[in-house]
Amino acid sequence: MTASDYEILLVDDSQEDVDLTLHALRREKVINHVQVARDGEEAIDFLFCQGPFAGRSFDQLPRLILLDLKLPKIDGIEVLRRIKSDERTRVIPVVILTSSREERDLIKGYDFGANSYIQKPVDFNQFRETVQRIGLYWMLTNQQPVFSTRVKGQGGV
Amino acid sequence: MKPAEAVGFSKIGLRVLLVEDTAADAELILRELRRGGFEVSGEVVQSPEQFRRRLCSDLPDIVLADYNLGGWSGIEALDILQEQHLNIPLILVSGALGDVTAVECIKRGATDYVLKDNLARLPVSIRRALAERRLHDDRRRAEEELARKASELERSNMELEQFAYVASHDLQEPLRMVAAYTQLLAERYHGKLDAQADKYIHYAVVGAQRMQTLIQDLLAFSRAGRGGLDLEATDCNLLVKDAMQNLILAAREGGAIVKYRDLPVVMVNPAQLRQVFQNLIGNAIKFRGSKPSVVQITAERANGDWLFAVSDNGIGIAPEHAESIFVVFQRLHTRTEYAGNGIGLSICKKIIERHGGRIWLESVEGQGSTFKFTLPAKEPGAALPAGTEIGSRRPDEEHTRSLVG
Amino acid sequence: MKNTPEVLLVDDNPADIDLTSDALARTRFPHRISSVADGAEAVAFLRREGKHTSAQRPDLVILDLNLPRMDGRAVLAEVKADPILRRTPVVIFSTSQALPDVGRSYELGANSYVCKPGNLQDFISVVQSISEFWFGCAALPQWEDS
Numbered sequence: 001m002t003a004s005d006y007e008i009l010l011v012d013d014s015q016e017d018v019d020l021t022l023h024a025l026r027r028e029k030v031i032n033h034v035q036v037a038r039d040g041e042e043a044i045d046f047l048f049c050q051g052p053f054a055g056r057s058f059d060q061l062p063r064l065i066l067l068d069l070k071l072p073k074i075d076g077i078e079v080l081r082r083i084k085s086d087e088r089t090r091v092i093p094v095v096i097l098t099s100s101r102e103e104r105d106l107i108k109g110y111d112f113g114a115n116s117y118i119q120k121p122v123d124f125n126q127f128r129e130t131v132q133r134i135g136l137y138w139m140l141t142n143q144q145p146v147f148s149t150r151v152k153g154q155g156g157v
Numbered sequence: 158m159k160p161a162e163a164v165g166f167s168k169i170g171l172r173v174l175l176v177e178d179t180a181a182d183a184e185l186i187l188r189e190l191r192r193g194g195f196e197v198s199g200e201v202v203q204s205p206e207q208f209r210r211r212l213c214s215d216l217p218d219i220v221l222a223d224y225n226l227g228g229w230s231g232i233e234a235l236d237i238l239q240e241q242h243l244n245i246p247l248i249l250v251s252g253a254l255g256d257v258t259a260v261e262c263i264k265r266g267a268t269d270y271v272l273k274d275n276l277a278r279l280p281v282s283i284r285r286a287l288a289e290r291r292l293h294d295d296r297r298r299a300e301e302e303l304a305r306k307a308s309e310l311e312r313s314n315m316e317l318e319q320f321a322y323v324a325s326h327d328l329q330e331p332l333r334m335v336a337a338y339t340q341l342l343a344e345r346y347h348g349k350l351d352a353q354a355d356k357y358i359h360y361a362v363v364g365a366q367r368m369q370t371l372i373q374d375l376l377a378f379s380r381a382g383r384g385g386l387d388l389e390a391t392d393c394n395l396l397v398k399d400a401m402q403n404l405i406l407a408a409r410e411g412g413a414i415v416k417y418r419d420l421p422v423v424m425v426n427p428a429q430l431r432q433v434f435q436n437l438i439g440n441a442i443k444f445r446g447s448k449p450s451v452v453q454i455t456a457e458r459a460n461g462d463w464l465f466a467v468s469d470n471g472i473g474i475a476p477e478h479a480e481s482i483f484v485v486f487q488r489l490h491t492r493t494e495y496a497g498n499g500i501g502l503s504i505c506k507k508i509i510e511r512h513g514g515r516i517w518l519e520s521v522e523g524q525g526s527t528f529k530f531t532l533p534a535k536e537p538g539a540a541l542p543a544g545t546e547i548g549s550r551r552p553d554e555e556h557t558r559s560l561v562g
Numbered sequence: 563m564k565n566t567p568e569v570l571l572v573d574d575n576p577a578d579i580d581l582t583s584d585a586l587a588r589t590r591f592p593h594r595i596s597s598v599a600d601g602a603e604a605v606a607f608l609r610r611e612g613k614h615t616s617a618q619r620p621d622l623v624i625l626d627l628n629l630p631r632m633d634g635r636a637v638l639a640e641v642k643a644d645p646i647l648r649r650t651p652v653v654i655f656s657t658s659q660a661l662p663d664v665g666r667s668y669e670l671g672a673n674s675y676v677c678k679p680g681n682l683q684d685f686i687s688v689v690q691s692i693s694e695f696w697f698g699c700a701a702l703p704q705w706e707d708s
Contacts, residue, residue, distance in 0.1 A: 110650075
């Protein structure tokens with residue numbers, strides 16, 4: 001399996017949380033690129049190579065998706081549902097990273113096929129530590145699902 | 158009826174098919190053959206139809222044909238024999254033939270020609286024709302035997318490779334148990350039994366770990382030769398990057414720097430070529446000297462191939478070992494000096510050669526090594542979209558990856 | 563994580579059950595382990611059928627692939643097709659690194675796939691990493707009835 005250009009897709013509308021997450025992930029040397037989507041629609045467009053991302057191909061899928069639940073335009077559960085019901089994207093690990101403490105969101109998340117569900121710690125240091133642990137587990141310990149190594153022409157691989 | 162054998166001048170049986178339209182001539186010929194030491198059983202035919210019909214039943218050892226036969230020619234009898242793929246020698250027994258005609262007949266496949274006013278030559282000619290045919294048959298039989306043995310050998314080799322693969326694969330599991338539990342024993346009982354017990358357990362642990370790497374190496378070696386080659390257009394820059402992911406843990410001691418730039422896209426089996434890069438880079442890191450390892454990877458066109466070079470600043474290899482290092486299980490150091498079973502380079506060699514390339518070493522002991530290998534620059538076929546050049550470079554800045562762990 | 567997590571280990575090799583339990587014991591997270599040796603029993607345990615009617619519903623399942631009677635893939639398929647059981651995180655823990663095994667597991671809905679390392683130290687590290695994430699980080703679905 002070959003490295004793709006974007007390894008993690010981070011879907012979150014909170015600038016503060018995005019900054020914190022990016023900062024925590026960058027400290028892990030194994031992660032090179034994080035694509036950020038600010039709402040559900042942008043996430044869907046990115047993953048399904050449509051709209052402003054029509055130039056992308058399904059050879060460049062991210063290795064991990066960190067998904068918030070409360071998102072503008074299309075909400076997190078709907079994004080999750082679409083990812084897990086399309087055979088091109090359903091094997092990508094999706095980790096829900098949300099501030100929600102609702103039990104029913106937790107159940108719904110797992111029911112709709114989320115690989116895991118994390119409640120964002122309120123404490124700044126714990127949040128950072130949590131993100132690091134997520135990165136370590138999903139990028140190193142976890143075995144990645146199968147992606148293609150084919151070269152598809154000049155523009156990116 | 159036993160086949161004719163040319164054994165000196167003892168009487169031998171000979172089945173002759175005579176294509177002759179003059180009865181007297183036929184009689185003369187047969188008499189000459191008997192005088193020449195043959196026990197002849199012969200038949201005479203005159204027309205092409207009769208000739209064909211005779212060929213349907215008992216096949217003769219030899220055909221003697223006149224050149225001029227009224228409506229047809231002896232050479233047409235030759236054509237009939239060839240058309241039926243019958244490997245029976247034909248000798249033309251004829252009146253005066255011009256040299257040109259004679260040579261023409263030989264060229265078309267007649268074994269010899271004998272003039273009717275020199276029939277004494279006929280028995281010798283026949284003996285020689287039969288000997289030649291026997292030689293020819295023997296050789297063809299030998300070739301068939303060889304081909305059969307070769308394909309048996311190939312099948313047997315494949316079975317052995319399959320066995321080696323399955324055995325290495327299946328051995329991993331019980332070995333894992335032995336390795337894990339001997340280590341747990343060591344951990345739990347170290348210092349709690351006696352010094353002797355600690356030593357015994359230690360030997361068991363080391364032995365089990367050695368077995369594990371050996372089996373893994375055998376498995377990798379088996380895999381390198383297995384299955385179809387499955388070529389894909391592969392970007393070597395990404396492949397090197399991937400290979401180094403697997404080396405991060407191995408390079409934990411001392412930082413290693415790997416530099417590569419503008420590596421091409423080639424038609425290879427990506428998993429196998431990745432293994433080659435991984436082994437070469439891994440070796441460069443392992444056999445470093447006192448300074449941290451610096452590895453350079455380059456590629457250039459040379460004679461229609463891509464020539465790759467992986468250079469390091471390590472301990473180097475003396476030129477007298479340049480070939481033997483590619484031999485499986487060949488090592489140049491003791492296990493206390495450097496770990497490993499000596500299989501990495503033989504795997505590289507197997508993979509590169511399977512792809513139609515060559516691999517060799519240029520090195521100075523104490524100054525580092527450069528491993529070079531070639532890969533054919535093939536066309537990918539219709540698989541790639543128009544506008545994609547194979548063998549094109551991605552004009553990138555040089556990649557430098559640091560493996561500081 | 564409110565309660566002590568319940569872990570179900572599914573592996574037909576008792577040596578591996580012991581090894582995994584040993585490795586989990588070295589982590590800083592309290593937990594309780596149940597184990598079963600074949601796939602059919604795993605499903606019965608999860609459904610609380612047969613001799614497992616009073617079984618504790620696991621918060622995490624660590625599942626090997628090659629099992630007698632009903633193999634890991636079939637267990638996975640059945641669990642992830644069940645409307646209630648599907649929310650249980652299932653981590654495949656197998657020596658196999660074969661791409662078809664990995665791919666198929668994800669397709670069947672495995673939450674995660676981890677390879678069992680060959681050497682002890684790595685094995686312990688990997689189990690440590692599993693527990694750090696699933697016990698120390700992730701929120702696991704709780705079962706109302708206990």
